[in-house]
Amino acid sequence: MNSGRPWARSGMRAFVVRCFTIVVAGVLLPALRQTAMAQTFPPNASWLPLQRTDPMTMVTTPIGDPEGDTAGERDVVGNEQFPMAYVWSDTTHYYFRLRIDQTVLPSATSFAPFGWGCVIDTDLDPSDYEFSTLVSGISNPDEVRLWANSTQQTPNDPGDTPETLLNTYLDPLTLGSMGYGYAREATAGSNFPLATPTPDFFIDWAVERSSFESAGVGAQAPLRIACGTAANGTFLSQDYSGPANLPDLLGDPVVCDQSGCVLQNCAGFGTPCSAGVGACASTGTYVCNAAGQAVCNAFPRKPGVEVCDSVDNNCDGTIDEGCGDSDMDGLTDPVELDLGTDPEDPDSDNDGLPDGQEPEPGIDSDGDGAINALDPDSDGDGLPDGVDNCPLTKNTDLGDLDGDGAGDACDDDDDGDGVLDPVDNCVRHVNPVQEDEDGDNLGDACEPGLDSDGDGVANPFDNCWSDANTNQQDIDGDGIGDPCDPDTLPVDMPTDDADEDGVPDTRDNCPHAGNKEQMDIDGDGFGDTCDADGDNDGLPNEIDPCPLDPRSSCPNPSGEVMDCTCRVTGSGSSPAESSPFFWLALSATLYGARRRTRQRR
Template identity: 30%
Template sequence: MASIFRPRRSAGSALLAAALGLASFALPASADAQNFPAAAWKPLVRGGVRLADPPGDAGSAPDVVSDPMTGGAAAYFAGDANFLYLRLRINDAVLQAPADFKAFGWVCLIDTDGNLASHELSIGVLGSTDVVELRRNTSPQNDGSPADISELLVKSYPASTHARAVAASSMVSGDADSFIDWAVARVDLGIANQTPFRLACGSSSDAQSLAGDLISDKGALTLAGLVADPIALYGGTCLYDCLDSGAPCDVGVGACLATGLIQCDGLTRSCDAFPGEPGTETCNGIDDDCNGETDENFGLGMPCDVGIGACVASGVLVCTGDETTSECNVTPGTPVPEMCNGIDDDCDGETDEDFDVGVACTSGLGACEAAGVKVCSGPNTTQCDAQPGIPEAEACNGIDDDCDGVVDNGLGLGDLCMVGVGACLAQGVVVCDASFGTTCNAMPGLPANETCNGVDDDCNGVTDEGCADTDGDGLTDAEEALLGTDPNDADTDDDGVPDGAEPSMAEDTDGDGLINALDPDSDADGLFDGTEMGYGCDDPATNPAAMTCVPDGDLGATTTDPTKADTDGGGKLDGLEDADHDGVLDPGETNPNDPSDDAYACFKDVDCGNPVSGSVCEAGACVPGCRGEGGNGCPYGEVCSSSDVSRGVCAPAPNECAKDADCGAADSGRVCDIPARLCQAGCRGAAGNGCPAGSFCTSETSTPGVCAPEPTVGFEGNGVFCEAAGAGRGRRTGGVPFALVLGLAAFVVRRLSRRAS
């Protein structure tokens, strides 16, 4: 192409110029650009064929188009003695208001040296500022890119005098088209007469480069494919350069392509070939319908898949052998047995269909329960995807807060409880309260006037206040009458412990028939209660002749529990650890408060405690346990797992029941709360379980009562209780006046409360 650019015209060209009456002359810089040509526009051509551009390849105003119906071009040029004029056809209006162009750019790049690696000049309209700019490319990229920017502004012209919009007489794609014309002074352009140059035109955002809609009907992206045939300035006009007249050219595309020769006389330039007739497009690698696209209706090269699930294979569309359509060029894979992995392994269109994936499920218990769905956990297994909540402390609210599968456990619900004091004492069970804590559901009785009867009648926590305590032992005479102690003897059992200080005074700890207040060795461990509690024997009320008091040798420095035969639980009775029974830890003796030194030889269960101690002799050592027969059993309220002479373990008596027999033996002191189906402490006067030996039931019917120690109304001086003549009897094991039951029950509870405090 460099051969067409030359410093001077040939003789033939000079004759052409002379024939056109065009002489070379200087152009004034002040030439008026408002006189745009009316009918002198010549189309830009490439290979003798008018430049064309399809609609829709750019948005709105920057979309440059040609009208194929009228044979019109997408770009034109003209010239006179003062100006070079350029024109583009736009698929829209280019003005947004009179004399105000839309904020786009339209530009033509100019090649003057025949080297299409870069352009030298650009002339464009910048709509955002309504100016026409002549620019020079001072730093060419030399890669043939039309986006190469012309950096240097040579001259700027107001669009009001050097640009205009003209309505087109036809439309291309359904909306009004317009032409945008602009002019640049030839004196500023700096291109000499008869010097050929080429234009590459289109739209742009900045009018400094060609980076919008490139005028091309063949997809060219570089200057070599975009520039038009050369033109040149001749005196007072601008003409086609005809140096290559007679050179080969072609018209049409695809199967319609035809070749000919360029015909040029300066005023016109064309290719004398005629394109072929379009045919029907088939899938054969040829542009049969001559629209510039090959096999465009068959999606060739588009990604495609065949098969389903794991059998899917990916390829691209290719022509079929009969050229009628396209097909995917791959073969699907081979199915395998279905696994639980989120893949359709057997290629049947269903994923993991042999497993319960997606089925609703829950994880966790109680308040921690969370809902989820089943998901794969392995090739052949599933699991619930729910994450259980975090357990909290159990509240009394009907909810399993600690998430252990049990509602409101550990709160004592259903346990027997008492409210009130004295005669107002009432029994109930533990229930939830409004603040999610627990409370006793019993209603205390109503206070009455206090009388000297051993009962706290006015329910103030003090029994028989103001009543006589003849012996000054801390118990009123009325209390002692109910209890069976001597109101005139402060230490009835002569163990050194005042009657009012006796531990659990109304209970019979060792089950020997004597309540603790009358039993100098309440737990039958071989040590008198006074010795265990740190008392001396110097109280005037303590009778030394009774031989039931041994003073504590270390004055209380070492004490043990007089209601627990083995205080340290090590398996050896307190009386065996303190071998000389003086209350002092002597050399050679074991410590009754240290279980680690308790191992000692035993021969039979009785060596390990009383019959309800829960301790038996095994392999010469006392160990926790029980026997169903022929040995020691369990404390009251517990049952043995053994039913014969073999060793068993003690455990709380069953709490679920349907009848009293489910709660223990007939003398167990436990009955069944039928509505609640729960075992609880109590007794029945008839048709149910009664009380253990040494106690009586406060009920004479099948209505549940409570077991209470059997009191006496008289004292014979030998530790044996007797009952008042003619007194009525309730159900009991030793005979107790029923008239004393209510007062005695209140007394027992009060004394237990006092000792606990």
């Protein structure tokens, strides 16, 4: 008997209260719960520790919490070796685990009168959370609860009160009860506090995957989780892993599908993506798989039956096949009449592009009052659609780095190396294997100051950065240096003026990049067109807002520097420049650039 404790229950009173609660719950809350079954919790090796990346150092570590900051059964503890919180999933359930400094079970069938739980962010907005789940030892009988928080009353508050109870599992420690097996205590294998070690315990609990799916949370949805304890059975209020500020408490995103949980820290995570064509098209974002690779979480919709409605209903890549098309322009006559184009004229707007090839023909992309099929310049950049390699995206220079016909402004793989731009660690340098020697998410092919093959030409300017090619020999002129080029043919024999700028290679300060005037603003012997740091200010051209002006900020009007917008100290900084991530990346880049500059001299 534990009648000396404030939460003690006498035998008869506990029996009557428990029966009454079950009867009332069964009458009033039938829609809140499904029949629950005892759980098989994952083995210790399967649990994924919740981790957090420091925004200043970019170091990722398991979430911890010091011992002694909250009393007794509410004292959550952990460090890098013994993490504070874990998560896992399988085909039917999500599982949660917290490390506690002492046992949470005053008896074999009841938890202490407190709460332990986690809040879950599903929209990647760190100022609010959408769901919470906790174990309540305050209710009688004990419960595992799943709540929805549809309205964040106080931004950034991890203790915001949720509004809707989605599911509850009653009496999880009592064999034969409705919620038996949905929560437990387990030995943790650690001994906090370190000064006077005592055994720690895990409190584990589970909620059904179907409850999240019914609320619109898919298997590939990134989740951010923060955990703590409670003085009640509804919301967290004590012993978080830090100050009660939700953005600082949420762990790094995880995706928990039917085979487990994966930390979402790979390059490209969160960038938009799509799958399917026509009516089957869907959108999503890149998420990280178990191998640490970014994959699109969008899946094509189910194809339908093709009808004449200007939509690819059966998702085969052809719109309205089988419908009449008098002018053979790719649009059926009924569709043309509906759009207002001429079914007898294959190019109704005379822009050089057949009506059926007009991108999004029924949309007015530039807002000038004319749909694209009747607008010779759909993006309003001054170029007719027939010659514009990005007809819906302004790109007056028609830049097309990989020569695939799609302008860089609308090409999802600018360098044509088979790696899509959102996940490419060198967007404008061919790097199909994504080599990254220093692990900074900037590929070796475009790493300022890095000369992988030791031929004296930095990777960003080397036409064969993986094999020495000091003279940048490219006999067929395809931009790929001969040592790396599998199809080199003797088309153009080498001359003493490789870049054909009229300056012999022996006197050319950029022998492989046209620099007829031999401009060298920083006087370092490398011409401006091939100098990775044109103004020698230690800031590589790729991230230097004023690559030919050595000032790191510009007290004078930026117009003094032709075609350059300088950073004005204290104003006008871009969002990237105001981010600590930008300056961390910049510091690493500067180091490489200065090392290269010293090697030149």
